[in-house]
Amino acid sequence: MITDKNVLRGMDSLDDAGVYKLSDDLALIQTVDFFTPIVDDPYDFGQIAAANALSDVYAMGGKPLTAMNIVCFPTKKLDISLLQEILKGGIDKMKEAGVVLVGGHSVDDPELKYGLSVTGTIHPDKILATSGAKPGDKLILTKPLGTGILSTATKAGKTSKQTIARVTRSMAALNKLASELMQEVGAHACTDITGFGFLGHISQLAHNSKVGIKINNDSIPYFTEAEEFAMLGLLPGGLHRNREFYSRMVRFAETVPQFMQDILYDPQTSGGLLISLAPDAAERLLERLHKTGIKEATIVGEVVARPAGKILVS
Numbered sequence: 001m002i003t004d005k006n007v008l009r010g011m012d013s014l015d016d017a018g019v020y021k022l023s024d025d026l027a028l029i030q031t032v033d034f035f036t037p038i039v040d041d042p043y044d045f046g047q048i049a050a051a052n053a054l055s056d057v058y059a060m061g062g063k064p065l066t067a068m069n070i071v072c073f074p075t076k077k078l079d080i081s082l083l084q085e086i087l088k089g090g091i092d093k094m095k096e097a098g099v100v101l102v103g104g105h106s107v108d109d110p111e112l113k114y115g116l117s118v119t120g121t122i123h124p125d126k127i128l129a130t131s132g133a134k135p136g137d138k139l140i141l142t143k144p145l146g147t148g149i150l151s152t153a154t155k156a157g158k159t160s161k162q163t164i165a166r167v168t169r170s171m172a173a174l175n176k177l178a179s180e181l182m183q184e185v186g187a188h189a190c191t192d193i194t195g196f197g198f199l200g201h202i203s204q205l206a207h208n209s210k211v212g213i214k215i216n217n218d219s220i221p222y223f224t225e226a227e228e229f230a231m232l233g234l235l236p237g238g239l240h241r242n243r244e245f246y247s248r249m250v251r252f253a254e255t256v257p258q259f260m261q262d263i264l265y266d267p268q269t270s271g272g273l274l275i276s277l278a279p280d281a282a283e284r285l286l287e288r289l290h291k292t293g294i295k296e297a298t299i300v301g302e303v304v305a306r307p308a309g310k311i312l313v314s
């Protein structure tokens with residue numbers, strides 16, 4: 001592996017984005033994310049893909065500045081106006097974030113994919129990594145879970161218009177404000193909940209911070225519609241992979257229903273931030289999040305010293 005003293009977060013650190021130190025008070029953050037459509041509306045898909053790509057910068061406490069489009073498009077199969085709508089959704093989301101689109105690249109591909117590479121900055125001493133959680137910390141989650149299950153149900157044509165609208169709004173919401181507020185109150189660690197699901201990302205936090213974690217099942221915010229589809233067994237493939245991979249780190253109390261276990265392993269797209277911080281800071285942050293409209297934010301658990309690397313859900 002190539003090592004460089006200026007690489008503050010790299011391939012080996014399992015963090016959300018790469019960080020490269022430019023000077024004592026300035027570091028570069030880089031991240032890339034793209035995927036196939038998870039909603040039918042092209043404009044919405046563009047918004048979600050952009051919010052998702054920007055999220056890794058926010059999770060580290062950084063400020064995204066520029067972005068480049070990544071486009072895979074089947075020119076013979078689909079009308080180009082569809083792509084224009086996707087790109088418009090992406091650009092509008094970047095504008096909202098104060099991020100400038102500076103270029104991009106597209107290829108002809110049998111399967112449509114869209115996303116961004118994002119560049120931002122951060123102070124080298126202020127990087128919020130997954131290694132900073134401390135025993136006694138509270139954990140705040142800022143968005144409800146269940147987007148993977150609901151996307152799967154949507155593909156099967158089983159969700160209502162209202163459900164799709166609710167989930168779309170959540171996935172298209174930037175983690176910008178939550179990121180700024182958590183820095184104001186002084187967070188210890190943060191990550192965003194995406195493909196590995198809540199328990200996957202929590203496991204990484206526990207592992208990297210060498211702590212244990214207790215999750216209060218009753219406080220988990222989730223889309224109630226996901227319960228029904230989970231009970232029908234309508235689960236995304238990634239959910240089973242997450243369970244296989246992370247279950248050795250996780251113990252469930254008998255009172256945790258099966259559908260909640262599914263939701264906790266559900267891969268998320270553009271999920272919320274998971275923030276670890278001291279109890280008094282957690283109370284202050286929660287109040288500010290609720291006041292600024294991030295109403296689903298909840299304290300979902302706490303950090304304990306032992307057993308390190310293990311997650312207890314009860």
Ligand code: CO
Nearest residue numbers: 016056192194
């Ligand atoms: Co991430």
Ligand code: CO
Nearest residue numbers: 016032033056
């Ligand atoms: Co990512």
